Amino acid sequence: MNEINNPPVNPNQVNNISAIDGEKINLPELALFTTLKSVEFSNDQVTSHLAKIDESTKTVQHINKISEKATIAQNGPANYTNPSWGVNGNTIELNNGYSVSFNQGAEGMELAINDNERNQILYKNGVLIPTKSDTTVDSFNVGIPIMSDTSLVLGDGTTVTFTTAPSDTPFNPTDLSGGIAQVPKITIQRGNQSIEISNANTNNATIAPAQLNANLGNDFNYGHVLLENGGLHSWEYNGQLVKDITASHTNGQGGEINNLFARKVHFQNNVNNPNTVYAAEPYLTADDKKLLADLKINYSDTSGVGKLTAKEWTDLNKSIQSEKDSITSTSQFQYLSVNRATSNLTTSLEFASNFIKKIHDLLTKVVSFFS
Numbered sequence: 001m002n003e004i005n006n007p008p009v010n011p012n013q014v015n016n017i018s019a020i021d022g023e024k025i026n027l028p029e030l031a032l033f034t035t036l037k038s039v040e041f042s043n044d045q046v047t048s049h050l051a052k053i054d055e056s057t058k059t060v061q062h063i064n065k066i067s068e069k070a071t072i073a074q075n076g077p078a079n080y081t082n083p084s085w086g087v088n089g090n091t092i093e094l095n096n097g098y099s100v101s102f103n104q105g106a107e108g109m110e111l112a113i114n115d116n117e118r119n120q121i122l123y124k125n126g127v128l129i130p131t132k133s134d135t136t137v138d139s140f141n142v143g144i145p146i147m148s149d150t151s152l153v154l155g156d157g158t159t160v161t162f163t164t165a166p167s168d169t170p171f172n173p174t175d176l177s178g179g180i181a182q183v184p185k186i187t188i189q190r191g192n193q194s195i196e197i198s199n200a201n202t203n204n205a206t207i208a209p210a211q212l213n214a215n216l217g218n219d220f221n222y223g224h225v226l227l228e229n230g231g232l233h234s235w236e237y238n239g240q241l242v243k244d245i246t247a248s249h250t251n252g253q254g255g256e257i258n259n260l261f262a263r264k265v266h267f268q269n270n271v272n273n274p275n276t277v278y279a280a281e282p283y284l285t286a287d288d289k290k291l292l293a294d295l296k297i298n299y300s301d302t303s304g305v306g307k308l309t310a311k312e313w314t315d316l317n318k319s320i321q322s323e324k325d326s327i328t329s330t331s332q333f334q335y336l337s338v339n340r341a342t343s344n345l346t347t348s349l350e351f352a353s354n355f356i357k358k359i360h361d362l363l364t365k366v367v368s369f370f371s
Helices: 027-075 259-266 286-294 310-370
Strands: 086-088 091-093 099-105 108-114 120-124 127-131 150-153 159-165 182-190 193-198 224-228 235-237
Touching: 027 286, 027 310
Parallel strands: 150 224
Antiparallel strands: 086 091, 091 099, 099 108, 108 120, 120 127, 150 159, 159 182, 182 193, 224 235
């Protein structure tokens, strides 16, 4: 007879599966144990299905963003025949769901760029503050300092350029203080349409009417170009999320810094960029490209920088719509699974609650009998 290899030390545990010792557990305990295990299993199922649905929802939302860019590229020409932007009170209405609101304060203009999902990026006291819809942020953690000429490129190609003047307090590399630039001019541009805000760093800012074919000048500098990445609350710079930018200590002490200080180090130097390739046209961001790679969607990009041609956008849009339909179909099954698991969980919880109540009532009677 062959010997059993590695026999279990605990007779109630076989091959790492725990067994119940019938001599040490009574039927009520067994019923409660079984019910609670059923509750745990059903809860795990609900959690798992909800996580998959949430992931699918985020993927579909991202696909919709890419599809919007494709539609804009195909149907939203950047060469306007008539100005389409106008100033309504303290709001500049742009195209494709974007708007710019401004308030005139004693220290200059506060400006907020908004999208139709209620995300925004606020410019205040020389710092850009990206904010996701219905959230509160710490400007120190998310703020992007305007240290030199900087442009924000929105998802539809609209470019908002902050043209700077020297800071009142030069940047101090020892303690990372100072260096926030004055912004006397803000230019909003998409194709041949533009609006200019002058004297933006004073209490006498002037918003000019929208005009076509404005000559911005050969020396117009876009500076550091930040690309909207899936919403006004998220931005990328040279393929990296701005919120993830780090920098080395400038005082020679070594180590890395992050948050606002890291971005101050990164954006302190002027960049001469008279011809940004993103102006007036939608583009694929680094996150867009990653999603397409994860979904194994092939596409053509002859520009090499995510600025697709009209045909390339058309072909890509067909592919992502097909993938979206597939994800949506799978999500429908996930919803049915959640409903089943939720129903099972509710039944198990009710059974456990009723069982515990019966035990409680029985113990109450026993205690009252001996009282």
